[in-house]
Amino acid sequence: MTDTIAIDVRKAVKRYGDFTALQPISLSIHDNEFFTLLGPSGCGKTTLLRMIAGFEDVTEGEIFLFGDEIKTLPPHKRPVNTVFQNYALFPHLTILQNVMFGVEMQGKPKSEAKARAGEMLELVQLSQFAHRKPSQLSGGQQQRVALARALAPQPKVLLLDEPLSALDLKLRQAMRFELKEIQRETGITFIFVTHDQEEALTMSDRIAVMSAGRLQQLGNAQDIYERPHNMFVADFIGETNLLEVSVDAIQDKRAICHLGGGHELTCDAVDNIGIGSKVHMSLRPERLFLSDDPTESESLAGTIRENIFVGTDIQTLVTLENGPQMTIRTSNSDRGNKRIFEPGTPVYVNMEMGAGRLLVD
Amino acid sequence: MAAGASSGGSAKSDTYAEARNWLLLPSWIVIGIFVLIPVILMLIYSFLTKEFRGGVIWEFSLAAYDQFFFDRGLFGDSPPVIEWTYINIFWRSIWQAGLATLLSLAIGFPTAYFIATRPEKIRPAWVFLITIPYWVNLLIRTVSMKFLLRDQGPLNDFLLSIGVISDPIHIVNTNFAVQLGLFYSYLPFMVLPIYASVERYNFALSEAAADLYATKWVTLRRVLLPAVKPGVIAGCILVFVPSLGSFLAPDLLGGARNFMIGSLIEEQFKGNAGNWPFGAAASMILLSMVLVILMIFARQQAKANKGDA
Incomplete structure (x- = not known):
């Protein structure tokens, strides 16, 4: 990533008749950046x-x-190229001709287009399929052809519209890595559109989380995951416990909140949330742990309801005394050190400092 | 166990195959009675001897084909020279039908594209509009066209009244009138198959082409046209073939000088002056020409589809 701005969107709005698809949005995307637009459909x-x-x-x-x-x-006439969601490969042309298309259209001689297309096919490891038709390739291979075709004319910015959504899980995970690698190798700015938060978190330099035609938050993966600005972002990215709380007092930049059932919690105060506000607090399940005693300064009493085995983790549902239910994730690798509590056991839900986060709605 | 299951499966598919054959029987009967028998009848007639008041004498003869291709003088005893009259009529027919097909394509393709790019809800209404003229008999439509185009007709009146021309333009009894008539008669056969293939076209391909620096014209030529080629070819065949054998438009709009094969054949079977074997021979020659053209298209189509399988 450099300081040069590749794409600068200034208060762009899109309306279809009375319907506003995009509220005024401003974004600066840096040269060389892997930038993701993330949000639900x-x-x-x-x-x-x-x-x-x-x-x-x-x-x-x-x-x-x-x-x-x-x-x-x-x-x-725009020096940007797109990788389309369903690839949109030209069915009557061979793979090589598909990849050559853009370079030829730029007015380059055929020999140069051919050489360039050959390089691109090598980059995506499909050289041996150059003379096949798109319909003879698998989905993953077609996807890579679409990528090669869009990269061949050396665009200033590459736009990717949910390029992995049609692939199965294993292939999708492999392609994430490959895409990131190709972006690093070519040094081209990537603007990547996805509804898959995991994809966004693993690949992007920066992520713009969008919802209902608005930009909700802009930041790197860690910012967005750990310091969500609002309810939507906290809920959409990863899993979280959203507790309804009201702010009783603010002392030393710490907000003292209470939730139903007489439980009390403190967390970092947020500028635009004052005393008396009824807001939500986000607690990520992996930042909570269970024990027999209130070991940390922040802990809530409850009863184990259920343990669910989900591969890498064990998810434990805890019902707080006279209060809501919470989810706690315990990594399976820690199991040796940690007890599994049977359903019905009274426990304390403990949390690290800074685990809780107040959110505006 | 496995063998038993598989044999059961094949027995089942055999019954299906049998049922399928029985279900196809009505179509085979219809094709047999209405297509094969008439064609075979024509083929036989073309090798028979003519009766002077129409009809045939059941006696083998190559006279009809001989008459088509060779001129043996008034009494039939001069050395044969090639007879150009009928070959020229054929050639002119191909030419006329070809031009009418091109004209239909030039107008039909944009029309089909226009309809296919309307919102899905109103497309059927457009298709319906295209077919409305077909509710009126072709003869009546062609006569009305003659009326419209004649020297004292509404078209000339209009052009005279707005001062574009100072004398009426003669359209009726020209090649152009014939082409116009053929074009008008068969245009929907061009529009409908092209519409069907453009409707199935993935417009993301046009976006991809534009994204890869192709202008609208290049996108049309290198992406859209190859993708809808089957529809275009079907439309061309559906206009060209009936145009080639058409006799209404050339008769009514073309006059005596713009005679086409259809009229030539028609005359051989009309009234007492006809020559049935000659008409049958001309029909067989026309039929074989059309078959050759269709085979060329079919082969090309097969070649184009090979890679997509």
């Missing part, structure tokens, strides 16, 4: 990507590509 992430590619008009605002305003350019 209908959140406006694909719309924004298509506006950058030129397939959707920009209703209001501006989009700059390395300092040049591009919103009036038709798609074929």
Whole structure:
């Protein structure tokens, strides 16, 4: 990642008639960055990507590509390329011809296009399929052809529209790594659209979490996971316990909150949440642990309801005394040190300092 | 156990196959009665001797084919020279039908594309509009067309009144009128198959092409057209073949000078002046030509599909 701005979106808005698909959004994406637009379907992430590619008009605002305003350019004049969700490979052309297409259209001689396409196919390890038709390749191979085709014309920015969503889990995980590797090798700015938070967290330099046409939070994976700005982000990224609390007092930048059943908790105060507010507190299940005694300064009394084995972890459901239910994750690798509590056992849910986080709705 | 299961399965599929054959029987009967028998009848007639008041004498003769290709003088005893009259009529028919097909393609393709890119809900309404003229008999439509195009007709009146022309333009009895008639008669056969294939077209391919720096024109030529080629070929065949054998439009709009095969054949079977074996021979020649053209298309189609299998 460098300081140069590759894509600068300034107060861009997209409206279809009365419906606003994208509320005013501003983003600066750095050169060389692996940038992800993350959100559920209908959140406006694909719309924004298509506006950058030129397939959707920009209703209001501006989009700059390395300092040049591009919103009036038709798609074929924008030096960006797209990897489409369902690949959109040309069915009547061979793999090689598909990859050559963009380079030829740039007005380069055929020999150069061929050489370039050959390099790209090597990069995605598909050289031996150069003379096949797309329908003769598997989904994962087609996906890599789509990637090679989009990279061949050496775009300034590569746009990827849910490129892994059609693949099965194992392949998807392998491709994540491969994509990241290719991005590092080529040094091209990637803008990656996905609804899969795991994909976003593992690959991205920075993530823009979107919902309902709005940017909810922008930051690196750790920021977004550990310091979510609002309920939506905390709930959408990873798993969390969301407890309804009211803020009783604020002392030394610590908020003292209580939740139903007379339980009390403190956590870091947040600027825009004052005394008396009724808000939510997020507690990540892996930052909680169980014991017979209240070992930490922060602990809540409850009863074990159920243990669920989920492979790498054991998920324990605990019902707080006169209060809500919580989920606690215990890594299976720690099992030697930690007790498994039988259902019905009274326990204390303990939490590390800084585990709790207050959220605006 | 496994063998038993598999033999049971194949027995079942045999019954299905048998049922399928029985279900196909009605279509075989219809094809047999209405296609094969008439064609065989024509083939036989073309090798018989003509009766002067129409009809045939059951006596083998190559006279009909001989008459088509060779001129042996008034009394039939001069050395044979190639007879160009009928070959020219054939050639002109191919030419006319070809031009009408190109004209239909030029107008039909954009029309089909337009319909296929409308919102899904209103597409059937557009298709319906295209078929409306077909509710009126072709003869009536062709006569009305003649009326529209004639020297004192509404088209010339209109052009005269707005001052584009100072004398009526003669359209009726020209090649152009014939092409216009053929184009008008068969346009929907061009629009509908192209529409069907454009509707199935994945428009993301056009986006991908634009994304890869292709202009609209290049996208049309290198991505859209190859993808909808089967529809285009089907449309061309559906317009070309009936145009080639058409006799209404050339008769009514073309006059005597713009005679086509269809009219030539029609005359051989009309009234008492006809020559049935000659008409049958001309039909057989036309049929074999059409078959050759279809085979060329079919072979190309098969070649194009090979890679996609």
